[in-house]
């Protein structure tokens with residue numbers, strides 16, 4: 001029987017509670033929205049005592065079904081002021097379920113001036129520990145020290161210096177299956193929320209616990225087999241993702257004229273071929289050593305879209321390098337050297353920063369004249385400013401919106417205060433609808449329409465495309481399934497209900513994913529409405545409707561009235 | 570311009586990611602093809618025996634469909650498509666069926 005771990009950082013009372021009835025059949029992203037509506041006053045200060053930091057593994061988590069052990073972390077976002085679910089791979093979610101926990105809720109506020117602590121969770125126990133030896137340290141050094149203190153079997157969810165400084169670009173970093181802190185709950189300043197709860201890290205020690213028993217093992221096992229077979233048969237999940245990873249999206253987006261270039265001033269990057277999937281792949285293979293284009297972020301993932309990027313001597317720089325980082329930290333800054341992108345990625349990871357938010361903020365800074373386009377060394381210096389906590393560093397570390405306000409830049413790519421990811425919405429308009437309308441703020445993972453059967457440059461059909469994508473994504477985020485697993489589920493759709501029912505003994509039907517997705521979005525919108533959001537918040541920045549994007553010379557022109565009707569199911 | 574003389578046209582094909590190791594060519598990222606006038610993107614796909622998969626075609630500077638006509642001197646990039654799986658996959662397969670609940674269209 002799963003339980004909810006409540007940790008009150010005002011009183012230090014820790015309790016393992018039964019799961020409330022209304023929460024039993026929701027998990028992951030859906031559960032976060034449910035908890036927020038049930039227990040968090042929508043108008044509260046995101047960094048105050050009434051907000052909650054929520055860890056909620058998805059419905060399928062715990063069984064090591066390929067790519068289905070993802071964790072949702074959420075709360076009221078210090079960046080957007082609205083609902084937030086930030087999704088990550090790695091081992092944290094898996095171990096939370098192995099400990100028999102449906103969710104971890106961190107409540108209250110620590111005493112003023114109290115030092116950050118560790119929350120250590122093991123089988124049937126949880127306690128706080130002091131951690132003065134890691135305060136102020138980067139994520140990599142913190143990882144090393146915590147692993148030598150707690151052992152190499154634990155999962156760690158931690159913040160870096162950026163989170164400690166409460167910079168709103170800060171996420172929560174996690175270990176991958178090899179103990180490398182390269183996975184991040186990146187979006188929406190969850191690192192700030194963790195700092196506001198007085199925590200530097202949460203240590204999850206699974207001890208001798210293992211997968212929970214299945215309600216209907218034959219059904220679950222049969223579905224797992226079918227799903228993994230489908231993944232193995234699909235060319236994208238059997239070949240392209242494993243060998244090339246998301247970096248391959250560079251060519252696609254460049255072809256569509258949608259790759260962010262020099263602070264979203266162009267949709268085509270003239271040096272795209274230097275930073276595309278082929279370039280990264282060939283460097284990883286050619287340099288040998290620790291570099292590897294095929295890597296799994298979590299145990300049991302057969303897709304292995306992740307990678308390890310090494311330098312000329314074969315020594316790891318960072319793992320992984322993903323398309324979003326290449327787009328925001330590469331082309332968006334005019335940077336065309338893979339090594340430089342990898343080094344910047346490492347620095348951002350070490351600071352515990354979201355590369356999307358930070359890349360967008362650097363783009364705004366470059367537009368303000370604080371760096372030349374393509375000057376990676378200057379970008380590195382600006383990361384040093386963040387680390388030192390200088391005023392300039394804090395401006396950039398707080399994300400694109402604040403950087404634009406302080407630096408007087410109008411071309412700021414944000415929605416609901418959150419940076420747009422690496423698909424310019426003027427050339428992939430359905431994704432623009434997602435950015436505009438999603439309760440999460442601008443986020444491609446809320447509903448990417450890149451391969452929807454629509455003309456991306458026309459306004460027609462975009463709302464429908466975005467609606468479909470958003471429902472599916474909200475469903476997958478609640479299942480705890482990596483979206484790349486969708487290729488397998490698409491080929492063998494009955495496996496979703498069979499996995500869910502086989503694991504939990506429920507009786508969900510064929511439309512479970514859709515229903516879960518819709519219900520999740522409904523709950524999220526209701527929280528945002530109560531928090532004061534209106535249709536005016538469901539818009540792209542006005543300049544994107546006025547300033548045509550080369551090379552297609554299109555503006556974002558999906559009618560507002562259509563977007564306002566997107567959730568009329 | 571389209572050739573009207575019946576002479577073959579020469580088109581540069583850029584192959585990306587997994588298409589760089591086609592059975593019909595040595596491992597390479599560029600191939601120069603001599604094609605009959607009136608050839609389309611689909612002709613290239615057939616000529617190179619491109620395996621069935623979702624591909625984005627970029628002809629010179631624009632994304633086109635497989636029926637786009639090719640002209641002498643064109644550059645055609647074949648990019649195996651990737652995305653997060655938000656929409657239905659476009660590859661034909663025996664494993665059946667796409668999630669009809671969501672009314673997602675199957676593409677070829």
Ligand code: SF4
Nearest residue numbers: 067297301303305482
């Ligand atoms: S497909 Fe990639 S992101 Fe998804 S679980 Fe596997 S390695 Fe992680």
